Amino acid sequence: MNTPHIYQTRRRSFHVMAKPVGSTCNLACEYCFYLEKEQLFSTAQGEGMSDSLLENFIRDYVESQPTADIHFTWQGGEPTLAGLDFFRKAVDLQKKHAGGRPVHNAIQTNGTQLDDEWCRFLADEHFLVGLSLDGPKHIHDRYRVTRGGQGSFDAVMRALELLKKRRVEFNTLTCVTRESTGEALEIYRFLKKQGVRFMQFIPIVERDGEPSASDPVHREHERMMPWAVASDGLGIFLSRIFDEWIKADVGRVFVNMFDVVLSAWCGMEPVLCTFSRQCGNAVAMEHDGSLYSCDHYVYPSYHLGNLSENPLEAMVFSDEQRRFGRDKQDALPQYCRHCRYLFACNGGCPKHRFTHAPDGEPGLNYLCAGYRLFFEHVDQRMRRMAMLVRSGRPAAEIMADSAGVVGKNMSRRIGRNDLCPCGSGIKFKKCCGA
Ligand code: SF4
Numbered sequence: 001m002n003t004p005h006i007y008q009t010r011r012r013s014f015h016v017m018a019k020p021v022g023s024t025c026n027l028a029c030e031y032c033f034y035l036e037k038e039q040l041f042s043t044a045q046g047e048g049m050s051d052s053l054l055e056n057f058i059r060d061y062v063e064s065q066p067t068a069d070i071h072f073t074w075q076g077g078e079p080t081l082a083g084l085d086f087f088r089k090a091v092d093l094q095k096k097h098a099g100g101r102p103v104h105n106a107i108q109t110n111g112t113q114l115d116d117e118w119c120r121f122l123a124d125e126h127f128l129v130g131l132s133l134d135g136p137k138h139i140h141d142r143y144r145v146t147r148g149g150q151g152s153f154d155a156v157m158r159a160l161e162l163l164k165k166r167r168v169e170f171n172t173l174t175c176v177t178r179e180s181t182g183e184a185l186e187i188y189r190f191l192k193k194q195g196v197r198f199m200q201f202i203p204i205v206e207r208d209g210e211p212s213a214s215d216p217v218h219r220e221h222e223r224m225m226p227w228a229v230a231s232d233g234l235g236i237f238l239s240r241i242f243d244e245w246i247k248a249d250v251g252r253v254f255v256n257m258f259d260v261v262l263s264a265w266c267g268m269e270p271v272l273c274t275f276s277r278q279c280g281n282a283v284a285m286e287h288d289g290s291l292y293s294c295d296h297y298v299y300p301s302y303h304l305g306n307l308s309e310n311p312l313e314a315m316v317f318s319d320e321q322r323r324f325g326r327d328k329q330d331a332l333p334q335y336c337r338h339c340r341y342l343f344a345c346n347g348g349c350p351k352h353r354f355t356h357a358p359d360g361e362p363g364l365n366y367l368c369a370g371y372r373l374f375f376e377h378v379d380q381r382m383r384r385m386a387m388l389v390r391s392g393r394p395a396a397e398i399m400a401d402s403a404g405v406v407g408k409n410m411s412r413r414i415g416r417n418d419l420c421p422c423g424s425g426i427k428f429k430k431c432c433g434a
C-alpha cells in the first residue's frame with residue numbers, strides 16, 4: 001500500500017497535551033501547580049473546549065503528524081469533567097479526519113469521575129488511562145483531597161477496579177513528596193498488589209511564594225513548599241524501589257524511570273523529555289486554543305499563539321519554540337557539562353534548574369543530588385543490563401545475578417582482561433564481570 005503523501009513530507013512529529021477544561025478540577029490537591037492557571041484565560045473555566053475548536057484541533061493535528069499512527073493526549077486539570085459526550089465526539093471526529101490511519105488516545109485522570117459507563121467507553125475505544133494514585137490511603141489522602149478536604153483514595157480505588165474489570169489499559173502516576181520518599185517500598189508493594197504493571201513516579205518540586213501565573217519559572221526565592229521532595233530523598237526513594245525491582249520484577253513491572261535510564265545506558269537518546277537533550281516537542285493546548293511551549297511552561301511569556309488564528313505547525317516549529325527547545329542544552333551549567341551522567345540526565349527539566357552548582361554557577365537542577373545518587377547506585381547494574389540487551393538477551397536475566405550467574409556466563413565468553421562490552425572503557429573483570 002502506498003504511504004499517503006501527507007505523512008511523507010512533514011518534518012517531524014510532535015505531541016499536543018490537550019486540556020479540554022483547562023485547569024478546572026474537582027479535586028484540590030495541595031501540591032498541584034496547575035490550579036493557579038485559572039487567572040490566565042479569558043474563557044471561563046468550566047466552559048470547556050467548544051465543538052468548533054475541538055474539530056479544528058483534531059483536523060489540524062491529524063494533518064500535521066508525519067507518522068502513520070496518530071497519538072492524542074488528553075490532560076487537565078481533570079479532563080473527564082468535559083464529559084463522556086465530549087470524548088465520544090472527539091473519537092467520532094478523529095475517525096472522520098484520520099482517513100483510516102490508526103488513532104490512539106491517552107488520558108490522564110484523577111479517576112474520581114470514572115464509572116462503569118466511562119470504563120466501557122475507554123475499553124471500547126482502546127484509551128490508555130494514566131491514573132493518579134500516590135499509594136495506600138494514608139499516603140494518597142495526605143495531599144490528594146477534594147475541595148472540601150476529603151481524601152480521594154476510595155473513589156480512585158473504585159475507578160481502578162472498574163478499569164481492571166473492563167480490561168482498560170492503564171498505568172499509574174504517583175507523585176513523590178517529601179514524606180513519601182520515606183515510604184518507597186510501601187508504595188511500590190501497594191501498587192504491585194493492586195495489579196499495576198506500569199508505574200511512573202513524579203517528584204513534586206514546588207517553591208514557596210505567592211501563586212503567580214505570570215512567570216514564576218525563575219523566581220528569586222528558593223524556599224521550597226513543605227511537601228516538595230528533598231533532592232537526595234528522591235535518589236534514595238528511587239534506589240530503594242530499584243533494589244526491590246531488580247530482584248524479581250524486571251520484565252514484569254515497568255517503572256518508567258528505570259526504562260528511560262536503561263535506554264540511556266544502552267546508548268539511546270532518553271525518551272522522557274526530562275532527560276532528553278532538547279525540549280520543545282510536546283506543547284500544551286488550553287481549552288481556549290492557546291498553545292504553550294510545554295505543560296510546565298503555561299505562562300504568558302511562553303504563549304505561542306492560538307489555534308483559532310495559527311495552524312499548529314506554524315506555532316510548534318516557530319523560531320520561538322525552537323529556541324525554547326535548544327535552551328535546555330545551551331543553558332547547561334559547566335557542572336552538568338562535565339558530569340559523567342550527562343548522557344542520561346542532560347541536566348533534567350529546565351523548570352527545576354534554580355539552584356547553584358558547587359562553584360556558584362546558577363542554573364543547576366534542584367534534583368541534581370538525587371539524580372546523581374540514583375545514577376551512581378544503579379550504574380553497575382545498568383551496565384550489566386545494557387550488556388545483556390546488546391548481546392540480544394533479555395534484561396530480565398539480571399535477576400539471576402544475585403547468584404552471580406550473569407557474570408559467570410559472560411566471563412566464559414569474554415576474557416577477564418578484555419575491555420568490558422558495556423562500553424565503559426575498563427576491563428571486564430573490574431566492571432560487569434566484577
Ligand atoms: S546529574 Fe546533576 S550534574 Fe549531572 S547532568 Fe544531571 S543535573 Fe547535571
Ligand code: SF4
Nearest residue numbers: 273274279294296349
Ligand atoms: S520544560 Fe521540562 S517538562 Fe517541558 S519539555 Fe522540557 S524537560 Fe519536559
